[in-house]
Structure formats: C-alpha cells, structure tokens
Amino acid sequence: MIGLINYGGGNYKSVSNTLEYLNIDFIEVKDYKNLSKVTHIILPGVGTYYDLVSKLKSLNLYDELLYQVGNKKIFYLGICVGMQLLSNFGYENIKTKGFGLIEGSVEKIPVKNEVLPNIGWHNIFLEKKNSLLFKNIDSQEMFFYFVHSYYFNLKQKENCSSSIYYEEKITASVEKDNIFGVQFHPEKSQSGGLKLLKNFCNL
Amino acid sequence: MITKKNRLIVVVFFKNGNVVQSKLFKQHKVVGDPYVIIDRLSAWNADEVIYLNIRPELSNLNRQDKKIKYQNDFDKIIEFVGKKAFMPLTVGGGIKSLHDVEKYFEMGADKISINSEITNNPKLIIESSKIYGSQSIVASIDIKMDDDNQYSAYINNGKTKIISQLSDYIKQIEDLGAGELLINNIDRDGMGNGYDLDLLKLIQKVSKLPIIFAGGVGNFNHFLQGIENNLNSVAAGNIFHYTENSYYEAIKFLHEQNCNTRPPVINFY
Numbered sequence: 001m002i003g004l005i006n007y008g009g010g011n012y013k014s015v016s017n018t019l020e021y022l023n024i025d026f027i028e029v030k031d032y033k034n035l036s037k038v039t040h041i042i043l044p045g046v047g048t049y050y051d052l053v054s055k056l057k058s059l060n061l062y063d064e065l066l067y068q069v070g071n072k073k074i075f076y077l078g079i080c081v082g083m084q085l086l087s088n089f090g091y092e093n094i095k096t097k098g099f100g101l102i103e104g105s106v107e108k109i110p111v112k113n114e115v116l117p118n119i120g121w122h123n124i125f126l127e128k129k130n131s132l133l134f135k136n137i138d139s140q141e142m143f144f145y146f147v148h149s150y151y152f153n154l155k156q157k158e159n160c161s162s163s164i165y166y167e168e169k170i171t172a173s174v175e176k177d178n179i180f181g182v183q184f185h186p187e188k189s190q191s192g193g194l195k196l197l198k199n200f201c202n203l
Numbered sequence: 204m205i206t207k208k209n210r211l212i213v214v215v216f217f218k219n220g221n222v223v224q225s226k227l228f229k230q231h232k233v234v235g236d237p238y239v240i241i242d243r244l245s246a247w248n249a250d251e252v253i254y255l256n257i258r259p260e261l262s263n264l265n266r267q268d269k270k271i272k273y274q275n276d277f278d279k280i281i282e283f284v285g286k287k288a289f290m291p292l293t294v295g296g297g298i299k300s301l302h303d304v305e306k307y308f309e310m311g312a313d314k315i316s317i318n319s320e321i322t323n324n325p326k327l328i329i330e331s332s333k334i335y336g337s338q339s340i341v342a343s344i345d346i347k348m349d350d351d352n353q354y355s356a357y358i359n360n361g362k363t364k365i366i367s368q369l370s371d372y373i374k375q376i377e378d379l380g381a382g383e384l385l386i387n388n389i390d391r392d393g394m395g396n397g398y399d400l401d402l403l404k405l406i407q408k409v410s411k412l413p414i415i416f417a418g419g420v421g422n423f424n425h426f427l428q429g430i431e432n433n434l435n436s437v438a439a440g441n442i443f444h445y446t447e448n449s450y451y452e453a454i455k456f457l458h459e460q461n462c463n464t465r466p467p468v469i470n471f472y
Contacts, residue, residue: 013285013311017287047334047336117382119413145291147313147338165205166206190289191470
C-alpha cells in the first residue's frame with residue numbers, strides 16, 4: 001500500500017489529486033500508526049526544512065518514518081523539502097538536523113546573476129542511466145517544474161540520479177537503494193511527472 | 204549550460220464565475236466556460252496558469268448582494284481546476300486572510316497571488332510566506348503611468364493609487380517576503396500593442412525577484428520581445444482566447460525563433 005503523508009501546510013492535495021487521477025490506491029498518513037501498514041511512502045513538502053522537521057516531530061512521525069525507511073527499508077519518495085530532509089543538515093534560516101539517510105547538506109543555491117527562488121521548468125539530465133524512477137519517460141518529457149532556493153549538496157555523487165544547471169550544477173533528484181528524492185514537483189510536471197509517480201508506486 | 208526554460212504563462216480572468224477578456228481594467232467581455240478551459244490548457248502542456256478573480260465588488264456593474272455567490276462560484280472553479288491541473292497553478296483575486304490562502308492551497312493551488320492586501324494588510328504576506336515559503340507567495344502589482352510620466356502601482360483593481368514610489372513599493376514587497384512578482388500594465392491591458400519594455404527594464408533594475416510580466420500582448424512577436432529583453436516568464440490573457448490552439452501556436456512560434464522554451468506539444472488526455 002502507498003502512504004501519502006499529510007502534515008498540514010504542504011502540497012498534500014496536489015499529490016493526492018494526481019494519485020487519484022492515476023487510479024493509484026493510497027492512504028493518508030497523519031500519524032505514526034498508519035506508517036507500519038505501508039510499503040511505499042511519499043512525503044510531499046513545501047515550506048522550510050525546519051518547519052517540516054518540527055511538524056513531523058509534533059505528529060510523532062519523524063522517528064517512525066526514519067525507522068521505517070532506514071531500517072525496514074520501505075520505499076521512500078521525498079518531494080522538494082521532502083527530498084532535502086534526507087540530508088544530514090539543512091541550513092535554511094537555522095541549522096536543522098535531518099534524517100541523514102543520504103550524506104550531504106541543504107544549502108542556499110550559490111548564484112551570482114540568476115534570481116532566487118529558482119522557479120520554472122528545467123530540462124533535467126540523467127546521471128543514473130537505468131534509474132527506475134525515470135523508466136519510460138522519453139526525452140520530450142524530461143522537463144520538470146522547480147520552485148526552490150535551497151539545494152541538496154551531495155557528499156557522494158553516486159547518489160545523484162539527475163541534475164540541472166543554475167549557474168552551478170545542482171541536484172535534481174537522488175537515489176539510494178529504497179530511497180528516492182526529487183527537488184522538482186512531479187505532481188506539477190505534466191506527463192513526465194505523472195509517469196515518474198507511477199514508476200515509484202510500481203516499485 | 205542552461206537547463207532552465209522560458210515560461211509562457213496563461214492568465215485567466217474571471218468575473219462572476221465567467222472567463223472574461225479584460226480591457227484597461229474596465230471592460231470585461233465573457234469569452235468562455237471556466238470548466239472547459241483547463242482541459243485545453245492541459246492539452247497544450249501550458250507552462251503555468253494563473254487564475255485571477257476580478258471581484259464583483261470592485262467592478263463597475265456591481266450588485267453587492269450577489270458578491271458572496273460569485274466568490275463561491277470562483278471557489279468551485281478552483282476546486283475543480285485543482286483536481287485536473289498537473290501544472291503550476293496560481294490563484295489570486297480577493298485574497299484577504301490566511302484562511303483564504305489556506306483554502307486555495309488546499310484546493311491544489313501552488314502559489315497565491317496577493318495584490319490589494321500588500322497595502323491593506325501587509326502582515327498577510329509576512330505570515331503566509333513564513334508558513335508556505337516565499338516561493339509560493341506572488342505579489343501582483345498593477346501599474347499605470349501617471350500624467351507626469353511616472354509609473355505608479357495601483358490596488359483595488361486599478362482604482363486606488365499607491366502614493367509611494369514604485370521602486371520603494373517593490374522594495375517593500377521584497378522585504379515582506381513575497382517570492383515572485385506578477386506585473387500587469389493597466390494602460391496596455393487588452394490593447395494588443397505589446398509589452399511596455401521601459402516598464403520591464405525599470406522593474407528588472409529595481410528587483411531581484413523572478414518577474415512574470417503581462418499586459419499588451421497582441422501577437423506572438425510581443426512575447427519574443429519580452430524574452431529578448433531578458434524576461435524569463437512572459438504572460439498574457441486575452442490573446443489565448445482569440446484563436447484555436449493559440450497556446451500551441453505561440454509556443455511553437457517561440458520555439459522556432461530559438462527561444463529557450465519547452466517544445467510545443469498537444470496531448471490528448
């Protein structure tokens with residue numbers, strides 16, 4: 001069963017609308033009790049790193065989520081801040097400890113001339129050629145919608161599954177065993193995004 | 204290497220639950236069914252869509268007693284659109300409280316556009332950008348040139364002039380925490396005579412925020428002129444109602460002119 005986390009204040013509705021459109025069964029996860037029932041968990045995120053951590057903690061979801069993904073190895077898809085949370089630390093507003101499931105930290109995009117936030121469509125390029133998340137997404141669909149000022153600065157490049165350029169090369173998605181994360185919003189990226197969500201749910 | 208694409212953004216104006224074309228912020232002509240338009244935008248793979256409600260209490264032919272009903276109509280449309288818009292969706296018009304902001308996010312909006320409350324209730328921008336992040340709060344600024352050839356911002360659907368200088372006003376908006384600017388030009392609205400490029404340059408000089416620029420597009424060349432002037436996100440409303448497949452034709456034109464847009468696509472959902 002797919003679980004979709006609703007911590008309030010996120011883009012839960014956009015993702016749930018998309019899953020409904022795709023006829024994918026899922027349950028809404030609002031506290032730790034439901035977590036043990038799911039094989040796949042999706043964490044949509046908007047807002048700041050610190051906000052997400054504190055909201056998950058206040059719902060008693062943080063530790064259980066870390067346990068289920070880190071130890072029980074359920075499939076995890078983090079969207080936007082949901083991906084950033086996989087890092088060791090986030091530096092948005094205040095330094096905040098994250099899951100530490102994929103090594104690296106979340107820092108402000110170091111732009112000189114470009115504007116922040118980075119809002120818009122990017123043509124992403126794959127770093128992992130056989131990534132299951134991007135299966136059957138053809139080159140015409142490799143455009144995804146980004147809205148962010150912070151990025152995942154990965155310690156190990158092999159955990160990066162796709163990138164974009166925004167002056168510097170920036171992580172667009174991460175992948176490590178059962179753990180997936182996308183900086184962009186698949187639920188808002190039309191056909192490519194719909195395929196990606198389907199791919200994850202079919203893992 | 205550049206991976207970011209230019210955005211071609213559709214602004215859809217609503218009044219009394221109908222899709223309307225707007226001229227100089229005064230005349231509004233009903234042009235379409237609000238429930239059908241999202242299917243067309245999806246078929247064209249539109250980069251982004253902005254739904255703006257022109258509030259009945261601010262328009263000329265006003266019946267106060269119908270105002271609540273009209274807001275309900277708009278909410279129903281947004282709820283419907285939220286379920287089908289697998290593209291970025293911005294909602295604005297009549298947003299007065301955190302409750303309104305939350306309501307539209309829950310319906311599936313990605314960004315909320317705030318105009319009059321920038322002045323009437325600046326705390327709304329501060330609070331909503333703290334909760335939802337700056338990137339999801341768009342400051343909508345309607346601009347008009349005064350008799351003394353100075354640009355000024357207006358609120359209340361172009362009715363109330365902001366006294367402070369435009370550049371100060373924009374600085375103030377940045378400080379409040381908005382993450383993007385939606386600039387609309389009252390003098391060019393519905394005129395089809397092209398973007399006011401002087402205004403664009405002025406805004407680009409003053410602000411570091413991403414800019415969505417609208418007002419005046421009468422043919423596809425006008426989009427091109429915007430992009431050639433370093434505008435990442437070109438927007439328009441009326442032009443997309445004139446011809447069949449207009450969005451597709453516009454993005455095809457820009458793509459052929461070597462603009463850095465996504466390729467033109469027609470989907471069949």
